[in-house]
Amino acid sequence: MKGFRNLSTAARLTLISVVICGLLFPIIMTGIGQVAAPWQSNGSQVYYDGKSIGSDLISQDFSAPVFFHPRNDSASGVDPDITLTYALSQVPRIHNATGIPESFLNATLEKYTQYTMFFFGTKYVNVLNVNLYLMESFPSIYAPYVQ
Amino acid sequence: MLTLEDLFVVAVVWGTVIVLSWFLSSYLLGVFTGRKSRLDRILVPVENFIYLLAGIDSSKNMGWKEYFKTLLYLNAGEAILAFFILMFQQSLPLNPMHYSGMSWSLALNTVLSFSSNTNLQHYNGELTLSYLSQMSAIQFLQFTSAATGLAVGVAVIRGFAGKARTIGNFYYDYVRSLTRVLLPLAFIATIILIFMGVPQALSGYPTVSTLQKGATEILYKGPVASLVSIMQLGTNGGGYFGANSAYPLQNPSQLSDLFEIGMMMFIPTSLLFLFGRMVGDNREGRTLFLAAYAIYGIDLLIAFLSTTVIGRGLEVRIGGVASTLWTVTTTAFTTGSLNASLSGFNPVVILTAFFGMLIQAAPGGVGVGAMYLIMYVIVTIFLVGLMAGRTPEYLGVKIEGSDVKLAVAAFLTHPIIILVPTVVAFAIGAESTVGLAANATGFTRIFYEFTSAAANNGSDYLGAAGNTVFFNVATGIVMWVGRFLPILFMLAIADGVSTRKRSQKQGLKTGSISFVVILVFSIFILTVLTFFPFLVLGPVLQFLQGMKLSIGGVIFGL
Numbered sequence: 001m002k003g004f005r006n007l008s009t010a011a012r013l014t015l016i017s018v019v020i021c022g023l024l025f026p027i028i029m030t031g032i033g034q035v036a037a038p039w040q041s042n043g044s045q046v047y048y049d050g051k052s053i054g055s056d057l058i059s060q061d062f063s064a065p066v067f068f069h070p071r072n073d074s075a076s077g078v079d080p081d082i083t084l085t086y087a088l089s090q091v092p093r094i095h096n097a098t099g100i101p102e103s104f105l106n107a108t109l110e111k112y113t114q115y116t117m118f119f120f121g122t123k124y125v126n127v128l129n130v131n132l133y134l135m136e137s138f139p140s141i142y143a144p145y146v147q
Numbered sequence: 148m149l150t151l152e153d154l155f156v157v158a159v160v161w162g163t164v165i166v167l168s169w170f171l172s173s174y175l176l177g178v179f180t181g182r183k184s185r186l187d188r189i190l191v192p193v194e195n196f197i198y199l200l201a202g203i204d205s206s207k208n209m210g211w212k213e214y215f216k217t218l219l220y221l222n223a224g225e226a227i228l229a230f231f232i233l234m235f236q237q238s239l240p241l242n243p244m245h246y247s248g249m250s251w252s253l254a255l256n257t258v259l260s261f262s263s264n265t266n267l268q269h270y271n272g273e274l275t276l277s278y279l280s281q282m283s284a285i286q287f288l289q290f291t292s293a294a295t296g297l298a299v300g301v302a303v304i305r306g307f308a309g310k311a312r313t314i315g316n317f318y319y320d321y322v323r324s325l326t327r328v329l330l331p332l333a334f335i336a337t338i339i340l341i342f343m344g345v346p347q348a349l350s351g352y353p354t355v356s357t358l359q360k361g362a363t364e365i366l367y368k369g370p371v372a373s374l375v376s377i378m379q380l381g382t383n384g385g386g387y388f389g390a391n392s393a394y395p396l397q398n399p400s401q402l403s404d405l406f407e408i409g410m411m412m413f414i415p416t417s418l419l420f421l422f423g424r425m426v427g428d429n430r431e432g433r434t435l436f437l438a439a440y441a442i443y444g445i446d447l448l449i450a451f452l453s454t455t456v457i458g459r460g461l462e463v464r465i466g467g468v469a470s471t472l473w474t475v476t477t478t479a480f481t482t483g484s485l486n487a488s489l490s491g492f493n494p495v496v497i498l499t500a501f502f503g504m505l506i507q508a509a510p511g512g513v514g515v516g517a518m519y520l521i522m523y524v525i526v527t528i529f530l531v532g533l534m535a536g537r538t539p540e541y542l543g544v545k546i547e548g549s550d551v552k553l554a555v556a557a558f559l560t561h562p563i564i565i566l567v568p569t570v571v572a573f574a575i576g577a578e579s580t581v582g583l584a585a586n587a588t589g590f591t592r593i594f595y596e597f598t599s600a601a602a603n604n605g606s607d608y609l610g611a612a613g614n615t616v617f618f619n620v621a622t623g624i625v626m627w628v629g630r631f632l633p634i635l636f637m638l639a640i641a642d643g644v645s646t647r648k649r650s651q652k653q654g655l656k657t658g659s660i661s662f663v664v665i666l667v668f669s670i671f672i673l674t675v676l677t678f679f680p681f682l683v684l685g686p687v688l689q690f691l692q693g694m695k696l697s698i699g700g701v702i703f704g705l
Contacts, residue, residue: 005202006216006217006220007220007224008202009201009202009203009217009220009318010217010220010221010223010224011224012200012201012202013197013201013203013221013224013318013321014221014224014225014228015228016197016200016201017225017287017290017291017325018225018228018283018287020325020330021286021287021290021291021325021330021377022282022283022284022286022287022290023282023283025286025290025330025333025334025373026282026286026370026373026374027282027349029334029337029338029341029347029370029372029373030347030348030349030370030373032338032341032347033337033338033341033346033347033348033372034347034348036338036341036342037341037342040341040342040343040344040345040346041341041346041347041348041368041372042346042348042350042368043346043348043366043367043368043396044344044346044399045355045366048358051356052353052355053355053356053357053358054355054357054358054364054366055364055366055395055396056344057344057395057396057399058364058366058395058396060357060358060359060362060364061357061359061362061364062358062359062362063359064359067359073460074393074460074461074462074463074488075390075393075460075461075462075485075486075487075488075491076388076390076393076394076395076462077390078390078394078395079395079462079463079464080395080464081462081463081464082463083463114464116401116463116464116465116466116468116469117152117155117156117401117466117468117469118401120152121152121401121466121468122463122466122467124463124464128358131358132358135358144360145359145360146358146359146360147356147357147358147359147360
C-alpha cells in the first residue's frame with residue numbers, strides 16, 4: 001500500500017515537473033526572446049535586399065575564386081570564421097580573379113579583424129561579413145556570382 | 148607554454164566564479180534549511196500547490212532507504228515518460244521538421260543518459276529530435292537530474308553537519324532545488340545567452356539561399372538558449388546540436404564561451420562552501436574547496452603546458468586557450484559538453500580529461516561532486532587513522548567500520564563499471580562496429596566512452612557512431628549504476644552519521660591546510676593505482692607514439 005503511494009507520488013511529480021521544466025519554461029523563454037531580442041532569437045540572420053542570406057554565425061559555401069573561402073575541418077563543420085593569416089593567404093587569388101587591388105583587400109581584412117580574447121589573442125575575420133562588404137563595394141564584379 | 152593570455156583568462160573566470168559561488172552558498176543555506184526569505188510570498192504557494200497535487204508531506208524526515216527509494220522512483224518515472232516522447236515524437240506535436248521516432252535502444256540510451264546527468268549522446272540533436280523532444284525529454288531531464296543531484300548533495304552535507312539529525316526529505320529538497328535554484332538561475336542565464344546570440348525560437352528550420360549563387364543552408368533555430376542554460380548550470384552537458392558547444396548557434400563567441408564555462412562551475416563550487424556553512428565551520432568547506440581546485444588547477448597546468456595550436460578540430464572564434472580551459476573544466480566538473488573535437492587535442496590534454504572524470508570530485512557535478520569529495524575524505528581519514536594508530540574521526544564523529552566499507556564500495560563501483568565493460572567490448576570485437584581497431588587509439592576511445600558514462604560526464608569520441616545496440620545498452624547500464632549506486636552508499640553513510648554522538652574535541656584537524664595536502668595526495672594515489680594500467684594502454688601509449696612525429700626524420704619512440 002505504501003509502495004503504491006510512493007509510485008503514485010512519483011508519477012504525479014513527474015507530470016508536474018515536465019509541465020514546468022519541459023513545457024512552460026522553454027515556451028515562456030521563447031516568448032521573452034522573440035520580444036526582447038528577435039534578431040538573435042531567430043539565428044542572427046543577415047539580410048540583403050530585404051531577403052535573408054543565412055546566419056552571421058554559420059559558415060557558407062563559398063567556392064568561387066572571387067570570394068574568401070571558409071575552412072571546413074573544424075569541430076562544428078560550420079565555423080564562420082578564419083584566421084587572419086589564412087585570409088591574407090587568399091588575397092593574391094582574389095586579386096587575380098577580380099582585379100580588386102591587394103591594398104583594398106588587405107584594408108578590408110583589417111577593418112573586419114576580431115581577436116579571440118577581447119583585445120589580444122589570435123586575429124580572425126568573419127568570412128560572410130568580408131565577402132558581403134566586397135560585394136557591396138564592387139557590385140558589378142560580383143553580380144555574376146551572387147543570387 | 149603557459150602564456151599571459153592563458154593566465155589572464157583563467158584568473159578572470161576563476162575569480163568571478165569563486166566570488167559569486169560564495170554568495171550563492173549563503174543563499175543555498177537559506178533554501179535548504181528553510182530560512183525565511185522574501186521569495187516566500189510568491190514561492191511558498193507554488194510549492195504547496197505542487198505538494199498538494201503530488202500528495203507529498205514535505206515536513207516528514209526520511210531515512211536513507213526512503214530517501215533513496217523516492218529518488219529512484221521519481222527518476223525512473225521521468226525516464227519512462229521521456230522514453231515514450233522520444234520513441235513516438237512523429238505522432239506528437241511540435242515536430243515541424245517531421246522527424247521520425249528513435250529506435251528503442253537509442254531512446255533507452257538517451258533517457259538513461261539524461262536522467263543520470265550524463266548526457267552521452269549517440270545522435271545529432273538537430274537532425275534527430277523534434278522541438279517537443281528537445282524540450283520535454285532532453286531539457287526536462289536536464290532540470291530533474293540536476294535537481295536530484297543537488298538534493299543528494301545537500302542531503303549528504305546535512306547528514307554530516309548533524310544539526311538537523313536527519314538527511315531530510317527528498318521531495319522538499321527536489322522541489323526547492325527547482326523552484327528556488329535551478330529555474331531562477333536558468334531564467335537569467337537564458338536571457339543572457341539570447342542576447343549573446345543563442346537562438347530561442349519554435350518556428351521550424353528554414354532553408355535559405357546564401358550569398359554565392361546556387362548555395363543554400365539550413366538554419367537550425369530552436370529552443371537552444373533555454374536548453375544550454377540548464378545543460379551548463381546543471382553540469383549536464385548534452386547539447387542541442389551534435390557538435391555541442393563547438394556549433395556557433397550554441398556558443399557564438401569567446402564571451403559566451405567563458406560565460407558557459409563559468410555556468411558549469413557555479414553550483415558545484417558553491418556546494419563546497421555550503422558544506423562549511425552547514426557544518427558551522429567555514430574551514431571545513433575551505434578544505435573541500437582547496438582540495439578540489441588544487442586537482443583542477445594541476446590538470447589545467449598540465450593541459451596548458453602541452454601547447455594546443457589552433458588547427459583541425461578547434462573553432463577559430465574560440466581559440467586554443469578557451470578550448471583547452473573548456474575541455475579540462477568540462478571533465479573536472481563532469482559536465483561533458485565540448486567546444487572542440489576531442490581528436491584535435493594533444494593526448495596530454497586527453498589524459499587530464501581522464502583524470503577529471505576518474506576522480507569525479509575535482510570539483511565534480513552538481514551535488515554529487517561534493518558527495519564524492521566527502522567519500523574521499525572518509526577513506527583518507529581511515530588511512531591516516533591506520534598510520535597514526537588512532538580511531539578515525541570527522542567533525543567530531545567517530546567514523547565506524549561500516550562507514551569505511553560503504554565509502555570503499557562507492558569508490559570501487561567506478562573502476563568495476565569502467566574496466567569490465569571496456570574489456571568486454573574488446574573481447575566481443577565491438578570496437579570494429581564503430582570503426583575502431585584494437586590499438587592505442589581505439590583503446591583510448593572505448594575506454595573514454597565507458598569512463599565518461601560511469602562518471603556521468605557525457606563527452607565522447609563516438610557520438611552518433613556509437614548508436615549500436617551494444618554501446619547503447621552497455622553504456623546505458625553503466626550510466627545508471629554509476630549514478631545511483633554511489634548515491635545509495637553515500638546516503639547510507641550520511642544518515643548513520645547524522646544521529647551519531649558528537650564530541651567537542653577533534654582528533655585530526657580536517658580544517659587545516661596540511662589535511663588539504665594529504666587529501667589531494669590520497670585522491671591521486673587512489674585513482675592512479677586503480678587506473679594506471681588502463682591509462683598506459685591508452686593515452687600514455689598514444690602520447691609516446693606521437694613523440695616520433697614531433698622529432699621529424701629520426702624515428703624514436705614506439
